Amino acid sequence: MVKDKVIAIDGPAGSGKSTMARSLAKELNLLYVDTGAMYRALGLIAKKANVSLEEEALSKFLSNLDLKYIGEKDKLLTINDEDLTHKIREHFVSELASEISKHKVVRDFLVKIQRNLARDRIIVMEGRDIGTVVFPQAFCKIFLTATEDIRAKRRHLELSEKGDDIAFQKVLGDVKNRDERDQKRELAPLKPASDAVLLDTSSLDLKGALMAMKKIVQEKAALHGIK
Numbered sequence: 001m002v003k004d005k006v007i008a009i010d011g012p013a014g015s016g017k018s019t020m021a022r023s024l025a026k027e028l029n030l031l032y033v034d035t036g037a038m039y040r041a042l043g044l045i046a047k048k049a050n051v052s053l054e055e056e057a058l059s060k061f062l063s064n065l066d067l068k069y070i071g072e073k074d075k076l077l078t079i080n081d082e083d084l085t086h087k088i089r090e091h092f093v094s095e096l097a098s099e100i101s102k103h104k105v106v107r108d109f110l111v112k113i114q115r116n117l118a119r120d121r122i123i124v125m126e127g128r129d130i131g132t133v134v135f136p137q138a139f140c141k142i143f144l145t146a147t148e149d150i151r152a153k154r155r156h157l158e159l160s161e162k163g164d165d166i167a168f169q170k171v172l173g174d175v176k177n178r179d180e181r182d183q184k185r186e187l188a189p190l191k192p193a194s195d196a197v198l199l200d201t202s203s204l205d206l207k208g209a210l211m212a213m214k215k216i217v218q219e220k221a222a223l224h225g226i227k
Contacts, residue, residue: 003139003224005122008130011144013178014151016201021126023210031071035127038110040088043096055105062109098181131193140220141196150202
């Protein structure tokens with residue numbers, strides 16, 4: 001069976017997906033696609049526009065949006081020419097992304113964009129259902145994970161470095177709640193694909209995790225004849 005030329009990286013909040021996927025893409029000179037950023041952007045824009053989270057209202061809302069994914073660190077994506085790269089990283093936006101991602105019309109809208117990005121090139125795409133729903137035939141699937149405490153500490157440090165003064169227990173509670181929602185949602189729940197390689201990053205630094213991921217990609221590429 002022909003495999004999609006996609007390195008699919010999935011995992012729960014705070015598992016290091018964004019940092020690791022971005023680093024891997026840079027190392028391999030490939031496009032990095034952050035699908036979580038897309039949901040964050042839609043959640044933020046919908047909130048600003050006071051859009052009702054019902055299918056009909058969301059469908060009308062989406063029909064008037066032009067989402068462009070650039071993929072650069074300082075300019076990740078725009079909606080209707082508004083650069084949302086930094087605005088979507090505020091902590092409260094996680095909740096908005098989680099809520100809006102429950103809706104099929106939203107997921108269909110973004111999956112179409114995500115699949116178009118991989119039409120003529122190899123990409124590194126990260127999210128929560130890339131290997132199970134968006135690209136079930138991806139040649140390489142990696143499911144990143146780490147303990148709840150470690151993931152919360154990473155997220156808390158990231159927010160603190162950006163000047164967001166938030167209590168660690170609040171971040172930990174949000175991580176646990178997000179996990180529960182993502183795992184129990186009816187539409188595309190968070191779970192490893194049956195053929196994904198599980199990589200626990202609890203005791204790995206960025207360099208160690210990157211080395212482990214590169215080895216997995218190289219082995220999968222050789223297995224499926226991907227160059």
